[in-house]
Amino acid sequence: MEMATQIEKLDRKFSRNEYNGTGSRHFVIRKGRIPVMISAPHAVNHFREGKIKYADMLTGGIAEYLQEQTGCHLICATRYEEADGNFDPADTCDYKKELAEYVKKNQIRVLIDLHGIKAGGEIAVELGTGGEGDPSLLTYGFIAELVAITLKTRLRDYLTKDGKEVVKNVHFAAKNPNTVSRFISEQAGIPGFQLEINREYRDIKDPERLETMVQALQSVIENLAGMDWKADRYLARKAVRSKTHFPQNKIELSLEDRKYLGEEDVIFVKGSGDNVELAQIVYREGQKPGEIALTNRLLDQLYPGQDPVGQPAILYWGCNDRFFIGRPTAGFEGIGLTEHLYEELKQKEDRYDYVLYNRYTESKMHLKLKNYGKRQEDKIFMPYYYRELLGVEFPLEEVGEKGFEKMKITWQEEAESLAAAYEYDADSGKYRLTHPELLKNVNWRSKLQLEILKVRKSAEKISWKMRLQRGYFKLLQQLIGFVEYDMRVAIPKISDDNYETARVSTDMMTLLGVSENDEIEITFGDRTEKVRVLEIEKDDDSFGRQDMIIGVPAETRRNLDIMLDDVVSVRRNMRYTFARNVNQQLFAIFGTVLTIVTLSDNIWFRIVASVVAVPFVTYVTFAEERVKVQRKKRK
Structure with a gap:
């Protein structure tokens, strides 16, 4: 067992002199590269209330191993002293004092304090969060659920076999303000928690059990390291497999979760590491509280190469911003951002993709950053074409049920006029504008906003093959050329689904430089699909505004992870043109x-x-x- 052997070697410096340790200092701090810090104040013998208290054996070796594997920051006791870093006041304890200063200087986001309890009993691991209400977690109560789900899933077989549990705040709640986790939480303003691990799970003589525990702790650290800590709110839920897998980016939650999520209908879902997906929420009667049902596609994306069932899924929202919409000067192409907003987003472009989201139509569009110039307030400037594409040219001719309810909430004083102006169409499940004259005095622009969602980019290694493909693309661009248009996704004809065929208007085919049965490329974010293209018959009114609509077959929508009314980029396939x-x-x-x-x-x-x-x-x-x-x- 290689891991157990490595932990034993790392622990030797602590176990020397019968766990009195060695070294010139009583503790050591090691810098990491992720915003998580692990602490082991009882890695060696220490002194409490007039007597020696023996070390929590192997916690020092485990902490050092986790630091090596994850890159987290580390502090641990290395030599006996007549003090207790997890009990004595900070003015008599350099361990906590220096730890607090280090946390503040190095932008640590969360602290994990490792401890041990004796063998036997019914508890495998106890999580201490300061008592009722999890005060040491501050506003990040989801961490307790994340840790519990991870440990229960990873240790499931041993917990069943041993008759033990993972519990919270039973015997070791870390309520004392001088405990490491509580002190750092209050003094440094970051969430901290204490983990008391049963000796049976810290035993070199039982390497499989030890390694399973350490792997669970590593998973907790890596999950916390991949968090976006700027969101307003978080939830942690246990992942299960959905019974239905379309649409591919939907999640199913219990009706109880609605009280946490309120009006939210799209949300970020984080799986293992830094794997994050944007998903649409569906509340389902019968869905078990504490669980989240995910489609096969989301399970594959969030937990690549792993057994996803039972893993923690973290939901977070409120990290996106809302902005009013401005109308640019004539001749401005594309979507522009005021200079301050542009520069703010540009600084993080290497880490995030940006998505424009209309909460009324649920339309999404990947945003290409473009500077519109200085203005007093941050705004998004959109020409008429893009306002129509994203459904922000109010009043809308039709709107879904959820979008209509949101409109009535946003424009509360106009709720009666809205109800009278729109009629519900049971066949389509949408509200259609039948009396626009009733809304002619509504000031839509005073409250209408778009959201900018920040979607974390996945780490991408550029291979030689990718470089060749990019070079070939640039060569074709010079040789053949293309022009790209943004278009709104609609349902194609039924026959088009069978033959993987998209449809655009005759005018748009001319602009794209294609003819019927040529091949086009449809792009949404970093995903591109190739399909044949046919023209929409001019007398076909099922597509609405033909000049901005593209009928996309179901399989292509699934592969691109898009919904109806999303906005995609369309261009001709230059490789096809070359071959033709x-x-x-x-x-x-x-x-x-x-x-x-x-x-x-x-x-x-x-x-x-x-x-x-x-x-x-x-x-x-x-x-x-x-x-x-x-x-x-x-x-």
Whole structure:
């Protein structure tokens, strides 16, 4: 058992001199790279209330092993002294005093204080959070649930076999203000908790049990390290597999969870490490409280390579900001942000993708940062086309049930007018605007806002293959060219689902530079799908505004993780265009080479002339394709 052997070696410095330890100082602090700190004040013998208190054996070795494996910060006692870091006041205890200063200077987000209880009994691990209400966790009460779910899942077989439990605040609640976790929580303003681990789970002679415990602790640390600590609120729930797997990005919660989430309908869900997904909430009668049902796709994304059932899932929300919408000057293209907002988001662009979200239509669109210039307040500037795309050109012609209820809450004083102006269509499940004249005096812009969701980017290693693909893409861009348009997702014709075919208007096909049965690329965030394209018949009114709509087949929507009314980017597939014109290219190249051969017998002339002429002829061959997507430059 390699892990147990390594922990035993690390613990030798603490176990020397019958656990009195060694070293010039009574404790050591080691810097980490993640915002989690682990403490082991009883790694060696210590002194409490006039007598020696023996070490919590192996807690020092476990703490050092966790520091090596996770990169967390570490403080642990290394030599006996006539004091107790988890009991004595800070003015007589350098351990806590220096720890508090270190936590403040190094932006630590959470502290874990490791301890041990004797063998036997019914408790495997006790979590101490300061007593009732979890005061040492501050506003981060979800941490207690996260730790409990992790330990119960990881230790499940041993807990069943041993007849033991994972409990909270039973015998060792860490209520004393001089305990490490309570003191740091109050003095440094970060959540801290104490873990009392049964000796049976800290025994080198039982390496499998020891390793299972340490792996559980490592999972807790890695989960806390991957948190976005800027959210307003958090919940931790146990992941289970959903019985239905469409839409792919939905989560199912119990009706009881509605009191925590309020009006939220999209939320961030975090799995293992720093794996985070944006999901839509569905409340289901019969869903067990404390659990969250996830689709297969979400389970695969949040817990890659793991057995996800029983793992903790952390829900958080309120980390997104809402902004009013401005109308840009004529000629401005795209979506612009005021300079202050642009610079604020730009600084974090390497860590986050940004998504615009309309809470009334539930439309989402990945935001490409663009500076609109200085203004007094932070705003999002959108031309008419984008206001229509995202459904912020009020009043809306139709809106879903949840969106309609939110409109009545936002514009409370106009609730009666809204109810009279809209009629519910049972067939579509939407409210349709039938009396717009009743809303002509409503000041929509005074309260209408869009949210910017911050979605953490996954770490991406750029391989040589990816570099080649990017180089090839740039070459095709110069040779063939493309233009990209943002379009709103709609349901295609039934037959299109069977044949993986998208539909756009005739005018949009012309703008994209494609013809029927050509291939286009649909992109949402970092995902791209290729589909054939057909035109929408001009007399087909099922698509609504044809100039901004793309009918996307179900399988493609699933692969892109998009919903109806989301906004995607569309362009022609240049590889397909290149392949479609291959015969024309070959004839042109063959004719060029044949001409060069007849001009001279000099072999070097033929080679040099061919090297120069072939790329030129190829470029000329695609002139017509480039013209299709050329856009006039604005003066």
